[in-house]
Amino acid sequence: MKKVWISLLSLVVIVGLLMTTSFTREARVEAAAPSFKDVAGHWAQSSINIAAQAGIINGYPDGTFKPEGTITRAEMLKVMALTAHIEVGSATVGKPWYTPFQTALTDAKVYAAGDFSGDMNKPATRLELAKLSMRVAKADYRGKKLSNDELLFRAVNAGLLSRTGAKAETIEPNGTTTRAQAAVLVTRLLKLEKGEKLAVDQGASSAVEIAWHRHNMITMFDQDDLVKFPYSVNINAKYNVTIDQLIVLDPADKSGFYSEYLKGASFYGKDDKEETGAKGYVFAYKLIGKVLKTDSGMGKLIHNSFYMFTEDNSGGFYLADNFNYLDYKLIERPGLFNNRAFLKTDSVGNTGHNFRFEYVYKDFVRDQIKKYKGLPIHLEKFDGSLNSASQIYLTDVKDGWYIKR
DSSP: OOEEOOOTTOOOOOTTSSSOTTSSSSOOOOSSSOOOTTOTTOTTHHHHHHHHHTTSSOOOTTSOOOTTSBOBHHHHHHHHHHHTTOOEEOOOTTSOTTHHHHHHHHHTTSSOTTSSOSOTTSBOBHHHHHHHHHHHHOGGGTTOOOOHHHHHHHHHHTTSOOOSSSSTTTTOTTSBOBHHHHHHHHHHHHHHHTTOOOOOOHHHHHHHHHHHHSBOHHHHHSOOOBOOSSEEEEEETTEEEEEEEEEEEOTTOTTSTTGGGGTTOEEEOTTSOEEOSTTEEEEEEEEEEEESSOOSSSOBOGGGSEEEOOTTOEEEEEOOGGGEEOSSOOOOOSSSOEEOSOBOOSSTTOEEEEEEEEEEEHHHHHHHHHHHSSOOOEEEETTOOSSTTTEEEOBSSOOTTOOOO
């Protein structure tokens, strides 16, 4: 089959190509000096111009770009082939126009069977965008069988994708991809190709990592040696606690994950003086307590199941009043919360939800990572002395206090 080499930076108008990068069968707009009628002041104006000048996504003959128009799966195949300098074969009579691009990307292990399910002329989703772009950006991911959750996280953590709304969790993996978003992705891939470092939306990275792993330790500390969550621990013979999630929050990051739940919160240093919270991280352990055997006592405070061992390098953290609940219900609620009630121990199987919060100094975290090549997540059960039975480690890396069982 005759091969055609498509140069990424070519500004030549390839009128005879099977389908133009304006994604119509109309003639391409000259890419050398884009001046689209409908992108002035648009949030993606710069990226649109760069992608058009690179000859990857152009506008329409009427001088528009239609930045909020959607891009189809078939069109995305072509964009990725152009961006990645993939050698593409000639069109075959009787087959869809995008077949050469799909074949070329499959051969390059950028596209895998099942990446796109359904009509190729339907709009591409952001998850589908993540799959292809991650394999274009990182050759190590080509041909690998990874879950959708991991591919989405890797794409966000690499700086290829970011939030679509004000909140960090607005990644919208099933949302459709606009032409503007595709142009932004193209420019980010071009930057990576030049060896530039991309800015990472840390809050969005945390959101997708928590959806994948139920923790955000990779985002925060580039660390992935944790136990698998949910993680169940018997605090004693009568009471069990499941750590459902571990969420690390940076109070200094005003657009970080769950930053809205830190508004109005109080932070206290180890000297009991109130501070801004910028000196530390909040470690939020999402817990589910469960009664194993009945007890005649007044009940269990779920958030007092354990504490984080920090060698006296932590302070106090208290949620704002509107996230403290006095309705005596130990239910799961949105975001961060504090259920101010005892778990009744009068019946086996009783359960309840709550958070355990720890405010830990950043200097201590940095020192631990430097000393142990990772942050030991060392928990200690309440009402016990420091020994092998009292310790709970959520990480493979251990600190100097580790006692073998």
